[in-house]
Amino acid sequence: MDTLTTERLAAFRAELNGIPLADDDATLKLKSRDFFWFSPILKPLLDGKRAEIVAMPRTKGEVVRIAAAAARHRVPLTLRGGGTGNYGQAVPLEGGVLLDLTGLDRVVWTRAAAGRFAAGARLLDIDCALRDRPEPSGRWELRFHPSTRKQATIGGFIAGGAAGCGSCTWGQIADTGAVHAVEVATVDETPRCIELRGSDILKVLHAYGVNGIITEVEVPLAPWQPWAERVIAFPTLAEAAHFGFALTAAEGIAKKEVGVFDRRIPPLLKRLAPLVPDGHAMAIVMVSEPQGPVLAELAATHRGTIVYERSAEDAEAAAFEGKGALPPLYEYTWNHTTLHALKVEPAITYLQIRFPAGGELALVEAMEQHFGDELLLHLEFQRRFGRVFVSSLPLLRFRSPERLAEVVAEVEAMGGAVSDPHTYVLDNAGWKRTDAPQAEFKALADPHGLMNPGKLKAWAGEPGRREGADAGPAAG
Amino acid sequence: MDTLTTERLAAFRAELNGIPLADDDATLKLKSRDFFWFSPILKPLLDGKRAEIVAMPRTKGEVVRIAAAAARHRVPLTLRGGGTGNYGQAVPLEGGVLLDLTGLDRVVWTRAAAGRFAAGARLLDIDCALRDRPEPSGRWELRFHPSTRKQATIGGFIAGGAAGCGSCTWGQIADTGAVHAVEVATVDETPRCIELRGSDILKVLHAYGVNGIITEVEVPLAPWQPWAERVIAFPTLAEAAHFGFALTAAEGIAKKEVGVFDRRIPPLLKRLAPLVPDGHAMAIVMVSEPQGPVLAELAATHRGTIVYERSAEDAEAAAFEGKGALPPLYEYTWNHTTLHALKVEPAITYLQIRFPAGGELALVEAMEQHFGDELLLHLEFQRRFGRVFVSSLPLLRFRSPERLAEVVAEVEAMGGAVSDPHTYVLDNAGWKRTDAPQAEFKALADPHGLMNPGKLKAWAGEPGRREGADAGPAAG
Numbered sequence: 001m002d003t004l005t006t007e008r009l010a011a012f013r014a015e016l017n018g019i020p021l022a023d024d025d026a027t028l029k030l031k032s033r034d035f036f037w038f039s040p041i042l043k044p045l046l047d048g049k050r051a052e053i054v055a056m057p058r059t060k061g062e063v064v065r066i067a068a069a070a071a072r073h074r075v076p077l078t079l080r081g082g083g084t085g086n087y088g089q090a091v092p093l094e095g096g097v098l099l100d101l102t103g104l105d106r107v108v109w110t111r112a113a114a115g116r117f118a119a120g121a122r123l124l125d126i127d128c129a130l131r132d133r134p135e136p137s138g139r140w141e142l143r144f145h146p147s148t149r150k151q152a153t154i155g156g157f158i159a160g161g162a163a164g165c166g167s168c169t170w171g172q173i174a175d176t177g178a179v180h181a182v183e184v185a186t187v188d189e190t191p192r193c194i195e196l197r198g199s200d201i202l203k204v205l206h207a208y209g210v211n212g213i214i215t216e217v218e219v220p221l222a223p224w225q226p227w228a229e230r231v232i233a234f235p236t237l238a239e240a241a242h243f244g245f246a247l248t249a250a251e252g253i254a255k256k257e258v259g260v261f262d263r264r265i266p267p268l269l270k271r272l273a274p275l276v277p278d279g280h281a282m283a284i285v286m287v288s289e290p291q292g293p294v295l296a297e298l299a300a301t302h303r304g305t306i307v308y309e310r311s312a313e314d315a316e317a318a319a320f321e322g323k324g325a326l327p328p329l330y331e332y333t334w335n336h337t338t339l340h341a342l343k344v345e346p347a348i349t350y351l352q353i354r355f356p357a358g359g360e361l362a363l364v365e366a367m368e369q370h371f372g373d374e375l376l377l378h379l380e381f382q383r384r385f386g387r388v389f390v391s392s393l394p395l396l397r398f399r400s401p402e403r404l405a406e407v408v409a410e411v412e413a414m415g416g417a418v419s420d421p422h423t424y425v426l427d428n429a430g431w432k433r434t435d436a437p438q439a440e441f442k443a444l445a446d447p448h449g450l451m452n453p454g455k456l457k458a459w460a461g462e463p464g465r466r467e468g469a470d471a472g473p474a475a476g
Numbered sequence: 477m478d479t480l481t482t483e484r485l486a487a488f489r490a491e492l493n494g495i496p497l498a499d500d501d502a503t504l505k506l507k508s509r510d511f512f513w514f515s516p517i518l519k520p521l522l523d524g525k526r527a528e529i530v531a532m533p534r535t536k537g538e539v540v541r542i543a544a545a546a547a548r549h550r551v552p553l554t555l556r557g558g559g560t561g562n563y564g565q566a567v568p569l570e571g572g573v574l575l576d577l578t579g580l581d582r583v584v585w586t587r588a589a590a591g592r593f594a595a596g597a598r599l600l601d602i603d604c605a606l607r608d609r610p611e612p613s614g615r616w617e618l619r620f621h622p623s624t625r626k627q628a629t630i631g632g633f634i635a636g637g638a639a640g641c642g643s644c645t646w647g648q649i650a651d652t653g654a655v656h657a658v659e660v661a662t663v664d665e666t667p668r669c670i671e672l673r674g675s676d677i678l679k680v681l682h683a684y685g686v687n688g689i690i691t692e693v694e695v696p697l698a699p700w701q702p703w704a705e706r707v708i709a710f711p712t713l714a715e716a717a718h719f720g721f722a723l724t725a726a727e728g729i730a731k732k733e734v735g736v737f738d739r740r741i742p743p744l745l746k747r748l749a750p751l752v753p754d755g756h757a758m759a760i761v762m763v764s765e766p767q768g769p770v771l772a773e774l775a776a777t778h779r780g781t782i783v784y785e786r787s788a789e790d791a792e793a794a795a796f797e798g799k800g801a802l803p804p805l806y807e808y809t810w811n812h813t814t815l816h817a818l819k820v821e822p823a824i825t826y827l828q829i830r831f832p833a834g835g836e837l838a839l840v841e842a843m844e845q846h847f848g849d850e851l852l853l854h855l856e857f858q859r860r861f862g863r864v865f866v867s868s869l870p871l872l873r874f875r876s877p878e879r880l881a882e883v884v885a886e887v888e889a890m891g892g893a894v895s896d897p898h899t900y901v902l903d904n905a906g907w908k909r910t911d912a913p914q915a916e917f918k919a920l921a922d923p924h925g926l927m928n929p930g931k932l933k934a935w936a937g938e939p940g941r942r943e944g945a946d947a948g949p950a951a952g
Contacts, residue, residue: 111766112701112702112765112766112788113701113702113730113764113765113766113767114766134614135614137614137615137700137702138610138611138613138614138615138699138700139613139614169727170727170728171726171727171728175726175727175728176726176728176729176770176774177726177728177729177730177767177770178728180766180767180769180770197769198769198770198773199773220728220730220764220766220767222699222730223614223698223699223700223701224613224614224699225588225589225699226588226589226613245862248862249861249862249863250647250651250652250653250862251645251646251647251651251859251860251862252646252647252651252652252653252654252696253652253653254589254653254696254698288589288696289588289589290587290588290589290590290656290696291589291653291656291696293656293673293674294652294653294656294674297674297675298652312588383727383862384727385725386721386724386725386726386727386859386863386864387725387862387863387864388862388863
């Protein structure tokens with residue numbers, strides 16, 4: 001800590017009377033981290049970064065008090081939800097205060113097909129509340145959630161997430177109509193609450209909390225369906241991938257998850273491993289329960305065999321109450337795949353690849369051939385822009401930063417588009433769109449440049465900003 | 477009537493004791509017709525065709541008795557639901573008995589995401605029952621229905637329908653997963669009830685009742701959403717069409733109907749005409765109510781102005797209770813557009829065109845240029861096969877059969893695929909797939925060749941069949 005003196009910190013604290021704070025080492029360490037350690041590049045860069053205080057507001061009023069105090073005393077401010085990001089979104093590069101928003105977990109309102117939630121509400125808790133208090137019209141649920149449904153908050157998902165379970169039907173969080181409104185508090189001596197609607201939402205979407213404190217989120221809800229789970233084994237990855245594509249293309253089959261994994265991945269997923277015959281590729285699927293037989297018929301046409309099935313009721317008991325021998329199967333998809341594999345084989349990391357329209361499955365096969373045991377293919381099927389959209393979170397057996405850079409270059413030369421997961425710089429990271437007007441909005445919502453400093457490269461104008469802190473590493 | 481003697485008819489009747497029958501002229505005339513008169517080609521061919529008896533069974537047991545008696549006495553048997561077909565599906569070409577199945581209107585069962593219904597249940601009545609008796613999980617509805625929701629039966633829709641309102645999300649009735657099971661009774665001395673599931677369903681799908689009496693239908697249900705209605709005016713057809721495409725491509729906007737109409741059509745739709753400024757193209761849209769603002773923003777980017785909006789509650793009151801100044805807006809879409817236009821301008825008929833993937837909107841513009849005031853473009857946007865699928869039911873100002881044939885040839889030369897609506901022969905008609913194994917199944921389910929004779933060209937082997945009756949006219 002150099003820009004933040006002990007005196008300023010004390011003065012800042014003095015204004016937060018009554019708001020839960022912590023500054024013990026264990027809490028500071030715990031709350032200053034997310035899942036950046038999936039990346040061997042980010043790990044050494046971010047490992048030691050710490051906030052000086054953690055603040056845990058419980059109301060919007062307390063958030064506003066913290067924002068005002070941070071502005072007055074020029075204290076850097078980093079936001080945190082469930083801390084499930086993979087790119088250091090929640091890591092305070094310049095110390096200061098870490099704002100843990102999980103205390104703001106209120107359901108503001110729900111009605112048929114829409115709901116509004118405080119930013120710190122966890123996604124599973126929201127779905128739980130929607131289950132327990134159904135509308136007169138029936139039961140609703142979030143359209144999508146990452147595999148970290150249990151931990152992730154809706155504000156954190158908006159601020160740093162992209163897609164997840166449900167994206168095979170509803171697209172992803174940046175798509176038109178996926179978010180109806182976001183309320184943000186400015187970090188200013190007299191903070192304002194600004195309601196963003198329509199395309200204005202893009203200003204703060206996937207912005208890591210660099211330009212305003214997301215306090216509430218309003219989203220359309222999906223009508224609930226009885227989501228049954230299946231694990232399906234296929235002789236080859238090509239067959240599994242063609243099945244995944246066909247299922248995602250089938251408007252007639254209601255579905256929430258279509259993940260495909262090559263033959264080398266099931267053995268890395270300990271509790272799933274015994275289900276899948278040796279050398280077989282695998283699909284993890286969630287479909288509307290009455291459509292199980294149609295799904296089985298479609299799988300069979302691709303030489304798929306159902307090796308595990310769980311009813312919607314049992315799958316929900318696993319998700320909501322932790323019941324059953326297996327966790328909810330979505331906890332093996334998206335970036336949970338990487339998490340499980342890492343536990344078995346610590347040298348594993350991952351990439352994020354989007355496949356070009358039309359050539360998806362040919363490229364999958366070409367990549368399987370080309371990279372051999374270095375890259376283990378994990379596909380997630382989505383619907384976006386009116387078509388089937390194939391993305392991949394392949395597991396990479398990491399050798400060196402140089403080799404990682406080569407792999408990225410080779411994937412791109414083959415026609416894949418890599419979204420670099422090995423940088424904490426917002427402008428390059430994740431699946432995000434890079435044309436959003438985030439820097440412009442930062443001037444308004446964070447005039448002192450205090451919010452999550454070092455993450456937004458396009459931002460270069462305020463006193464709180466330190467030169468050199470925003471140049472994140474390229475992959476490799 | 478020549479093959480059916482008065483004696484045989486009397487013997488047949490004698491076996492139907494207790495089953496409601498009619499043979500008065502008015503009933504025979506009414507029940508022997510459908511909406512084939514949309515076609516100036518079909519009208520003279522089918523106008524005088526009459527059954528000799530109408531039977532109105534109320535139970536599956538009565539259906540089986542009728543089937544057995546028809547088989548024993550070799551009485552031709554034609555099935556009828558709501559009589560809303562446009563290709564003479566319900567017209568008895570060889571007299572005999574007309575089986576009106578609307579008495580079989582039972583909800584067999586419903587559960588979350590699926591239901592089973594007697595074949596004669598009308599689509600609106602099914603949705604009404606689903607509204608009035610929601611599942612514990614909430615309210616469900618049919619995934620799609622033609623614009624004739626009020627009249628059409630689920631059995632008739634399976635037997636002769638294709639797509640409709642809801643197809644912009646759920647595809648259409650022939651797509652994988654759209655129908656879970658169909659029960660058919662054979663027309664045999666000892667009729668059997670056969671349950672078809674999975675791809676076996678294709679045997680009787682869109683088969684006009686030539687190969688078994690559909691008695692029950694099991695379908696997946698869609699979770700209900702609060703469907704609000706909008707009419708949107710656009711300066712040009714191109715803008716309206718691009719809007720329709722973008723809306724259908726937007727996974728983030730939940731929708732049930734996307735219809736687009738060129739500037740010459742609104743004046744033909746009497747009660748809608750005053751809403752749309754002169755010379756403007758129009759879209760009719762149903763979206764989930766909380767997504768109204770997102771829809772408005774999308775429309776505005778295509779220079780669309782919302783000229784009429786109705787809440788989900790009021791739209792439902794219009795559909796279910798006939799309340800409000802306007803009928804439900806879906807009664808201006810699909811083939812209702814043609815019906816309204818025909819009333820204003822009797823020389824109007826229509827075509828059915830599918831647009832090639834990728835070139836949809838360019839072809840729409842080219843056709844608008846090429847045909848001028850002869851062809852009035854009406855587009856219906858669907859999702860099928862994992863993509864946006866543009867189909868058209870353009871209104872045609874009919875001049876002569878020869879010119880109709882020329883128009884079809886010109887459309888096809890430009891790249892459109894025409895599904896001929898001017899033939900009653902099953903093998904060519906409508907949107908149907910022509911590779912379904914209908915003739916094979918007919919041998920099993922209708923061994924005496926009594927069912928809807930003259931409609932299935934591929935069928936050529938039984939005594940009940942009369943040479944020459946099955947050669948339907950090509951368009952023109």
